[in-house]
Amino acid sequence: MARFYDVELGSRLMLGTAQYPSPAVLAAAFRASGAGVATVSLRREGGGSRAGEDFWRIIRELGVRVLPNTAGCHSVREAVTTAEMAREVFGTPWIKLEVIGNTDTLQPDPFALVEAARILLADGFEVFPYTTEDLVVAGRLVDAGCRVLMPWGAPIGSGLGLVNPYGLRALRARFPDVALVVDAGLGLPSHAAAAMEMGYDAVLLNTAVARAGDPVTMARAFARAIEAGALAAGADPMPARDMAAASTPEIGRAFLE
């Protein structure tokens, strides 16, 4: 079981709800994935439209927890206001805090992220900050009160996987008691398995499933990879070494020259 603030979840997969070919495929992918959390957003609604309500009904029927995001926000004020609006609409203190600092890489602005996290935590939010693997920024977020950190694997939507495994391992080692979720950049189930093998608590992904040719099968593949990676992490993996070490005993080997 993984714990996120005071909530224990059996599933270690958080799945996004964007970019699916249809609402039916979205729902089928969620069922196949076993995801325990769905990420959602807020966007402008036209007068007379009920698109938001229709979408919200689909998500509620999934029976999973929702994690609203502040995607697209570039300033502390935007992110805080969006979080406040999301808490009212979705009825949860959880917020995936994104404060974007670069439009090419969509990487977080760590300075604004820490400031926004402080404001939201003081207001009762349970903040899931989308951050980098930087140890110092992570420390500031934990000092501010974050009990979950969500470092990127790679830029959002890139599918590159874990581009800095050293940094992600260092983060895991430095913060053994903080829930860590690799968020963004995963493209393949093997990327998710690698994150879990490092001892991460969960992964959050969207595009890798939604943009696959067969999202439902890919969702199932991620579910199995995450389960395998988590099992492996709990089984105390052997240390890697540079030189060969024979596994078959030397004792009793025949001399046949």
Add this chain to the structure above:
Amino acid sequence: MRIVLNGETREVRAGRLDAALAELGYRGATVATAVNGGFVPAAARPATPIADGDRVEVLAPRQGG
């Protein structure tokens, strides 16, 4: 008066946010609101005045990653 609703200029007669929302087709909708960049909770809409030139944002649930 004219307000800027979700980035578009609109004419409204109502002087309070809840009435303006009803006038603009949002009656009963699942939305969150902000005026001039500040969150306005649903319970505060009846007491929130709307003035000429105000920027009103009306947001609803959407897909997200």
